[in-house]
Amino acid sequence: MQTNQPNEKEQGLIQMMQRMLNLIIVLVISIVSLPLVIYNVDSIKGWFKADSTKVTTPAVSKSAKEEAKKMATVETYWQPVALDLVADAAEKELVYYGRDLIAHTAKYLGPNGSVIQISNGQNCQNCHLQAGTLAFGNNYGAVASTYPKFRVRSGTTENIYKRVNDCFERSLNGKALDTSSKEMQAIVAYINHIGSNVKKGEKAAGSGLKDLAFLDRAADPLKGKTVYETKCQSCHQANGEGVLNPDKVEFSFPPLWGKHSFNDGAGLYRIINFAKYVKYNMPLGVTHESPQLTDEEAWDVSAYVLSQSRPHIAVPKDWPDITKKPIDHPFGPYADAFSAKQHKYGPFKPILDQVKK
Numbered sequence: 001m002q003t004n005q006p007n008e009k010e011q012g013l014i015q016m017m018q019r020m021l022n023l024i025i026v027l028v029i030s031i032v033s034l035p036l037v038i039y040n041v042d043s044i045k046g047w048f049k050a051d052s053t054k055v056t057t058p059a060v061s062k063s064a065k066e067e068a069k070k071m072a073t074v075e076t077y078w079q080p081v082a083l084d085l086v087a088d089a090a091e092k093e094l095v096y097y098g099r100d101l102i103a104h105t106a107k108y109l110g111p112n113g114s115v116i117q118i119s120n121g122q123n124c125q126n127c128h129l130q131a132g133t134l135a136f137g138n139n140y141g142a143v144a145s146t147y148p149k150f151r152v153r154s155g156t157t158e159n160i161y162k163r164v165n166d167c168f169e170r171s172l173n174g175k176a177l178d179t180s181s182k183e184m185q186a187i188v189a190y191i192n193h194i195g196s197n198v199k200k201g202e203k204a205a206g207s208g209l210k211d212l213a214f215l216d217r218a219a220d221p222l223k224g225k226t227v228y229e230t231k232c233q234s235c236h237q238a239n240g241e242g243v244l245n246p247d248k249v250e251f252s253f254p255p256l257w258g259k260h261s262f263n264d265g266a267g268l269y270r271i272i273n274f275a276k277y278v279k280y281n282m283p284l285g286v287t288h289e290s291p292q293l294t295d296e297e298a299w300d301v302s303a304y305v306l307s308q309s310r311p312h313i314a315v316p317k318d319w320p321d322i323t324k325k326p327i328d329h330p331f332g333p334y335a336d337a338f339s340a341k342q343h344k345y346g347p348f349k350p351i352l353d354q355v356k357k
């Protein structure tokens with residue numbers, strides 16, 4: 001039968017020619033692209049890199065990751081032990097009284113206090129927000145777990161009673177509370193109870209104040225005045241003296257300077273503490289996760305407030321070892337040659353560099 005199909009011999013020839021053609025194509029491509037590959041290894045790597053980043057990190061998954069990270073961190077911050085977990089009725093009453101003394105100190109111990117008049121009218125809570133329980137609100141998360149401890153300010157080992165009285169004498173510009181009084185027992189019972197979930201010797205995450213980066217310049221009281229007028233004055237008043245409640249017992253807005261404010265031996269008189277507190281807690285209502293002031297505003301407004309007049313306390317026994325003085329301690333003598341002014345307002349990096357050496 002006659003067909004148009006090629007015979008077996010012809011088929012074999014065609015197949016062979018096709019194979020050879022394929023081989024030639026592959027060879028030509030290889031020869032042409034070899035130098036390209038050799039000379040462009042880096043850029044080729046680059047393509048792959050660029051590609052893989054594009055694929056694995058679209059904008060959505062990145063922010064989702066950040067969100068997840070944020071949530072994980074929030075969960076790990078210290079939470080106070082609930083007060084109603086105290087089993088013993090008398091102890092429970094004491095702990096609740098302790099909280100009230102922290103939140104409404106002036107009601108009991110201020111100039112018009114009902115128990116004894118030993119302090120300036122401020123409440124502990126003005127500086128230890130939410131009765132000392134707020135993350136980075138100068139809370140008591142590391143007190144029960146770390147006291148008694150050696151403190152360089154006094155050069156001695158201090159128990160909680162001594163530390164509480166430090167704040168009475170300096171932050172509340174008042175007198176020490178008798179250690180055996182019901183009030184002191186209550187304050188300490190409260191602080192110990194809320195911090196009883198922190199392992200001895202450890203500092204809970206979110207305790208105390210949150211770190212703030214130094215500026216490269218000195219903090220500027222003049223720039224700070226403008227910040228104060230626009231962001232603080234409405235509550236703390238132009239004269240810095242705050243606003244008393246109509247009953248004249250407690251402040252609704254505490255004084256920041258003047259005769260009812262903390263004295264110059266207080267922890268808050270050091271600008272690093274003050275700026276950290278303000279950056280992450282003021283104006284009232286901000287949180288450390290959503291601060292409102294820029295770092296510069298926080299430092300400058302702190303310089304402005306701390307350049308105003310306030311009560312003085314003589315503390316000749318502070319810092320027996322001057323080499324251990326904090327870099328922002330505003331009074332000499334110092335172990336270095338930097339001026340008192342630089343120790344008060346910065347810049348702090350040069351001082352820190354020298355301390356490190």
Ligand code: HEC
Pocket residue numbers: 102105122123124125126127128138139140142143163164167168171172187191208262266267268273
């Ligand atoms: C004007 C602000 C202010 C007031 C008011 C104040 N404190 Fe303080 N307190 C501070 C600052 C700031 C520190 C941290 C000082 C430092 O680290 O140098 C502190 C530290 C403490 C500590 C130690 C915290 C730690 O982790 O080591 C205790 C305890 C304490 N205060 C208790 C009290 C009590 C109780 C009252 C009320 C009687 C009070 N404070 C009132 C500002 C204040």
Ligand code: HEC
Pocket residue numbers: 122123125126127129130227228231232233234235236252253254255256262268277278282283284293301302305
């Ligand atoms: C909306 C009112 C309001 C504004 C605005 C405000 N504060 Fe306060 N501030 C308060 C209140 C109320 C407290 C006391 C918190 C408490 O007792 O719970 C306080 C406490 C403080 C304290 C610690 C207590 C003390 O007596 O020393 C400082 C420091 C402070 N504020 C600084 C500032 C600065 C600086 C600004 C401006 C950046 C500012 N505040 C803006 C209401 C305000």
